[in-house]
Amino acid sequence: MSKKKSKVELQTEVFTASDGQQIEITRGSGNVFADLGFEDAEELQLKAGLIREIRQTIARRNLTQLEAAKLAGIDQPALSRLLGGKGLKCSVEKLFTIHNRLGNKVEVRVHEDADARMLLVA
Numbered sequence: 001m002s003k004k005k006s007k008v009e010l011q012t013e014v015f016t017a018s019d020g021q022q023i024e025i026t027r028g029s030g031n032v033f034a035d036l037g038f039e040d041a042e043e044l045q046l047k048a049g050l051i052r053e054i055r056q057t058i059a060r061r062n063l064t065q066l067e068a069a070k071l072a073g074i075d076q077p078a079l080s081r082l083l084g085g086k087g088l089k090c091s092v093e094k095l096f097t098i099h100n101r102l103g104n105k106v107e108v109r110v111h112e113d114a115d116a117r118m119l120l121v122a
Contacts, residue, residue, distance in 0.1 A: 010035060044088055050095040051087040057102050058083075072098045 012026040033041035033048075058068045069079040082090060082098075096106045 043092065046092060047088050047090065047095060050092070050099065051082060051090075053104070054095070054098055054102065055083055057099075057104055061102075068102065071103075072101045074098070 010026050010029065012024055015023045015025060017023055028035050031041050031045045033044040038044055058065070061068075063071070065079050065083075066076045069076040072079060074082075081087070087095070099106045
């Protein structure tokens with residue numbers, strides 16, 4: 001699957017519960033794949049979001065997997081694998097195609113990252 005790199009540096013805080021017990025809480029970065037050290041974390045997060053939206057579309061439209069698969073242009077076992085956790089191997093383009101075939105409009109927006117711009121100027 002994806003190569004791993006060093007994990008993101010996460011901050012851990014210690015809190016005291018009402019019963020006096022010390023509790024450690026580590027806040028994630030917002031991308032679990034980055035937290036786990038995957039090299040292509042941004043792409044994996046995008047794919048996971050697209051798959052989640054496919055699942056929600058199927059539920060919202062009250063489609064069976066067979067109905068959804070026919071609309072998506074894939075067979076039902078492939079849709080089942082995609083929804084069951086194997087979808088991260090699918091290309092982003094394929095996930096876009098499935099969305100389009102299910103009647104969703106996919107938009108890609110590009111905007112400048114202010115933080116990246118500041119790093120270049122500094």
